[in-house]
Amino acid sequence: MLKSGKNKIDGLFTKVNKPSRYLGSTYPEEKINKKSLLKVALCFPDLYEIGISNLGLSILYSLLEKDKDILVDRCYAPANDLEEVMRKDKISLFGLETKLTLKDFDIIGFSLQHELLFTNVLNMLDLAGLEVKSDKRDWPIVIAGGSCCFNPEPMADFIDAFVIGDGEEVLQDICHEVISAKKKGLAKKQVLGLLSQIKGVYVPLIGNTVKKRVVTDLDNNLENYSKTWPKVPFGQGVHDRLTMEIMRGCGRGCRFCQAGYITRPIREVSAVLLANKTKETLEKTGYGEVSVLSLSSTDYSQIDSLIADTMAYCKRKKVSLSIPSQRVDSFSVKIGQEIGKVKSTGLTLAPEAGTERLRKVINKNLTDTQIDCTLKEASTSGARKVKLYFMIGLPTEDQEDLQGIVDIAKRASKKSNKLKVTASISTFIPKPHTAFQWCAQNSLEEIRQKQTFLKENIVGYNLELRWHNPEQSLLEGLIARGDRSVGQVIKKAWQKGAKFDNWSESFNFDIWSQSLFDQGLSFDDYLKGRSLKEEMPWQNIDSGLKLSFLKSEYDKAFALKPSQDCRIKCLKCGVCENGVKNIYSKPTEIATSPARNDVIAPCLPPCLPAGRAGRRSETTNQSNGKEGKSRLRLVIQKLPPLHVLSHLEYVKAFERSLRRSGLPLLYTEGFSPRPKISYSPALAVGTSSQGEIFDVWLTAKDSLDFSKLKKSFVKGMELVTYKLLDNNHPRFFKEYIGASYQLTLKLNKRISVDVINDRIKQLLNNTEIIREKVLGLSIIDCKEDSLTFEVECCIDLVPKWIIAVLEQLNIDFEVAEVKRLKFLKELDVKKI
Ligand code: SF4
Incomplete structure (x- = not known):
């Protein structure tokens, strides 16, 4: 066991x-x-x-x-x-x-x-x-x-x-x-x-x-979980930032979108609460980036006032803000400009289909003119990157729709030479609880042909095409609408070695094809279209959506009939029954950016209140001089378990500690401002340190409050000392020329100290790198099964070179521990 x-x-x-x-x-x-x-x-x-x-x-x-x-x-x-x-x-x-x-x-x-x-x-x-x-x-x-x-x-x-x-x-x-x-x-x-x-x-x-269970009060929910939330990890996540959920549900009713349907009704978190929680959480975590989360963030009724208020704070604190889910309109461009004031971000738009006809089928009722206007605005406003999301294999799709994707991508790329356009192509997968749950999914052959057409036609020096692996999409479609027999296929595939199937490098289509075959099943059994009368495997799961509503949406799709956003007109989908209904944030007292107020008003559903206008004055804590007003030198221990962090992870954790300390940090200039810090040489993963030296530039030198500094650091990152340096104090690499390390080896075979000493002496004389770079070497402790010694060496010699050289000592060992003890100034060094 x-x-x-x-x-x-x-x-x-x-x-x-x-x-x-x-x-x-x-x-x-x-x-x-x-x-x-x-x-x-x-x-x-x-x-x-x-x-x-x-x-x-x-x-x-x-x-x-x-x-x-x-x-x-x-x-x-x-x-x-x-x-x-x-x-x-x-x-x-x-x-x-x-x-x-x-x-x-x-x-x-x-x-x-x-x-x-x-x-x-x-x-x-x-x-x-x-x-x-x-x-x-x-x-x-x-x-x-x-x-x-x-x-x-x-x-x-x-x-x-x-x-x-x-x-x-x-x-x-x-x-x-x-x-x-x-x-x-x-x-x-x-x-x-x-x-x-x-x-x-x-x-x-x-x-x-x-x-389905529905949380009806997201304000209360946020108040509840935020008492102990979030935990800032040390390892780096794909989204290494604070994420604030602003809304659940979506009223747009895109007919393919499972997330939009199953998360209904719309429930917005109140903008005032969000604005306050965002600031409070940024202060307590030290994150330098915040993102808002929802299925369509620009549909949030108070987005203008929320962004204006949050951006005013973010500009002062040099925190970048991102809004990943936006719709295709000029509003998105304005928001992009606003948030680009701290960190330049690209624009992400999802037309989904290439023609107005197909967009009517899926109920994404955007016109070509709207798409072109948004792209034009994006290019003239200085956006450098635009990502366009499309789907292939949608019901009723034909060659004209594929050509439409090519045309939109090309028109986008022609807006400006400086605009990098990425067209990202996914494959339509009919999902349960959507209007398209009865539709057929394209076969492998069809998807491959469509992808080939797009690869041949979406070409240009500022155009990039990305697509999904069609075999992975096939499997996703099979499982999404699968029944209990599919469970046996999953088990068989796992037994044959399938795992991390969402990672293309580990996905093995042959395993899945074989497992299906072994169960007497085929992809076609699951990917074909289904009759509206057919019982679905998920029929005992009540998402709140009436079957009659989904069927009417299905019919409207093929009749090219639109359905309105349910924030404007309720379509009686069935969700808002038994005390559950759409909930909107109240108009807020927080400030609104006039730069965007003029564009948001027409975009809001008429039934919703618009945010209040007003401008918040902006101040920054930046010093005019690039060098800042003062330099703070910190000596920090890097102790287990944080010794397993990479240098990048350690630097991130350090920067967040500094942000939490509330000190007036000086930030670098450019597209991604960061605190101006100089670091002592990076440590390899697994090496701890008794005293890393960091110089941090500040925008003030008087009345500095260091009271929060010590406790802003995390366990394993212990503050040893801090002091303000004189303006003319030398930089780290001018001041320190070497470092001392303590290495402990676990000896697999016993060996006497005299023999080791002899071999070390020989090594020191015979190895060039040691002669040039090692300034001192002494055995601290030698036991039956371990050997500890201290090495003083030039600053650019890293422990792994020392270990490589020690391997020539002809002793059988494993490295048990490597510790950087201190940095050495010229005077500290006694040449051996
Ligand atoms: S019942 Fe009406 S308002 Fe509620 S989610 Fe359905 S369509 Fe929207």
């Missing part, structure tokens, strides 16, 4: 790339609730850098962390190199903070955001030493949430209970039901019976019909 254990896990750090993925530390430090009644592991079935950027999981984590009865931990799919070591050394998959094996938890919760991550779920269960099939497993209870659960059938054999809809309230209900069941000593089957009674929980064993 697999085992876990903290020492064993810490030992893994030296054997893998990117050990920071498994470090588990954050700022502020996680609190491990040792007296808990329930242990919950929240798992994301993809690499750390993807999972750590997932807002939903971080919200759930914070809500559970607040509960005194619950110990919560998190876990991500280990990369292949770690998995190899774990399987070889029989180490079980573990929670990052507690290092407990997943088997020790009462609940394991997976976030299912993408069909191509399903094999990773099975792999993680197996790595935890658990049976993958639900009926062969006892405790822990394995639950899943996320958009893929709206068709739970492909994973129904492996997951005990699915959360349908918003997870915040339902997860807490599940936890408390399990706590009470544990107290009563109930068996797993009985617990599952109780869970099926909770609104929003589907238990495959019971086969209950379930109605």
Whole structure:
């Protein structure tokens, strides 16, 4: 049986790339609730850098962390190199903070955001030493949430209970039901019976019909989770920034968009609360970038006042703001200009289809003129990059629609030579709970032909084309509308080695084709069009949308009839019943940028109130001089476990600490301003340090408040000293010429000190690099199984060269620890 254990896990750090993925530390430090009644592991079935950027999981984590009865931990799919070591050394998959094996938890919760991550779920269960099939497993209870659960059938054999809809309230209900069941000593089957009674929980064993759970008060939700949220990770995520959710749901009704349909109704967070929370959270975390999150951020009713207010703060604090989901109109360009005042960002637009006709089919009712106007504005306003998102394989698509994509991309590229245009082409996949859930998906051959046409025609020196792997899209389509038999295919494929199927480098289509064939199934069985009368595998999952509504949208699509945005006119889709309805932010008292007020007003649905006009005066804390008013020298220890951070990760963590300190930092100029800091030479991953030296430029020299400095640093990054330097104080590389390191070797074969000393002397005389660069070398300690020595060397000699040279000593060793002790000035150095 697999085992876990903290020492064993810490030992893994030296054997893998990117050990920071498994470090588990954050700022502020996680609190491990040792007296808990329930242990919950929240798992994301993809690499750390993807999972750590997932807002939903971080919200759930914070809500559970607040509960005194619950110990919560998190876990991500280990990369292949770690998995190899774990399987070889029989180490079980573990929670990052507690290092407990997943088997020790009462609940394991997976976030299912993408069909191509399903094999990773099975792999993680197996790595935890658990049976993958639900009926062969006892405790822990394995639950899943996320958009893929709206068709739970492909994973129904492996997951005990699915959360349908918003997870915040339902997860807490599940936890408390399990706590009470544990107290009563109930068996797993009985617990599952109780869970099926909770609104929003589907238990495959019971086969209950379930109605989606909806969080109706997002303000209250934000107030709740933000008490312990967010945790700033040290390892770098794909979105390494603060993310503020501004709204759930979308009223636009794009007929292919599952996210838009299943997250209805629209619920906006109040703009005043958001503005305040954003500032407060930036201050407490030290993030230098913030992004707003929703399906269509520029549809947020108070976006003008929110952006104006947030930008005024961001400009003062040199924080960049990004708005990833925007619609195609001039409003997006104005917002791009506004937020580009701190950091230059590109414009991302999603026309989705190449012609007005096809855009009518999908209910994305944009005209060519609107698209061209936006592109023109973008190019004249100085945007340097435009990303255009299109989909191929949409219902009724023909050659003219493909040509339309080429034409839009070319017209965009002709707007300006300086504009870099990227056309990103995805493949339409009919998803459950959408108006197109009955439609056929294009075959592999059709998609390949369409992609070839686009590759041959979207060419130009400022034009770039990106496309999705058609085989991955085929698999996504198969699983998305799959039934329980698809679960057997998933299991077969995993047994044959399929995992990380969403990563093209690890995706193996042959494995999937073979697994389907073994089950007597084919892609065509699942990708073909379906009759409107056909029963769907997800029929017992009630998303709130009436089937009659989806069917009428389907009919309207083929009749090229538009449906209005439901913020303007309710289409009676069925969602806003039983106390749930669209909720908009109130007009706010926060300032509005007049530069954008003139363009937002016409874009707002008539029923919504526009924000108030008014301009906030802007100030910056910048000094006019590039050198700043003063230089602060900090000496910082880099101690385990942070020694496994890369230099880049360490620098980010350091910059965030400085931002939290509230000191008046001087920022660099250019497109991505950053605090002006000079660093001592980078340390290799795995090397700790007794005193790294950082010079930080400030915009003031008097009345500086250092009271927050010490506690703004994180555990493992300890502030040793700080002092303000005179203006004429030399720069680091003028002042220091060397460094001393302490190396501890684990000796695999015993050897006497005299022999080692002799060999070192020979080495010093015979090796050129040592003669030139090593200034001193002495043995500190020699035991039967370890050897510790100190090396003083030139600043540009890195420990790995010393280790490479030591390998010539003809002794059998492994490196146990490398520590930088201090930097050396000329006077410190005694040449050997
Ligand atoms: S019931 Fe009406 S307002 Fe509510 S989500 Fe559906 S269409 Fe929109």
